[in-house]
Amino acid sequence: IFEVEKEVACRSVTVKNMVEDTGLDTPVPLPMVDSKILIKVIEYCKYHHRAEQESLPEDEKNVWDKDFVKVDDETLFNLILAANYLDIKSLLDLTCKTVADEIKGKTPEEIRIRFNIKNDFTPEEEEEVKRENAWCEER
DSSP states (O other), X not given: OOOOOHXXXXXXXXXXXXXXXXXXXXXXXXXXXXXXXXXXXXXXXXXXHHHHHTTOOHHHHHHHHHHHTOSOHHXXXXXXXXXXXXXXXXXXXXXXXXXXXHHTTOOHHHHHHHHXXXXXXXXXXXXXXXXXXXXXXXX
């Protein structure tokens, strides 16, 4: 059980809705988020709550955010899942942008290597996909 200030916890729309339905005295079950990831999510919410209260400059928050997402792939993908489940848009945007930045400018093969994705296309299927999507290669 984690005790978190209401204002911090309610940065999650999911938690906010549960608190409104059940009140503050009832623990909010979050079975879809493991405790290691929840600790990171709470850290993010606490920082951004404080940053908002103290009107921290945007560039200072951006530096903190950039450092926050310097995690291994498993943690990053679990943060994306948690942000989505908990409905924390700013965290979802940050984590998805981090993955998008990793993909930007890479070939499909480089992306497969980077994220350890098995290529399950036959050579014929791969050629068909390339033909169908040739428009996105044109610059």
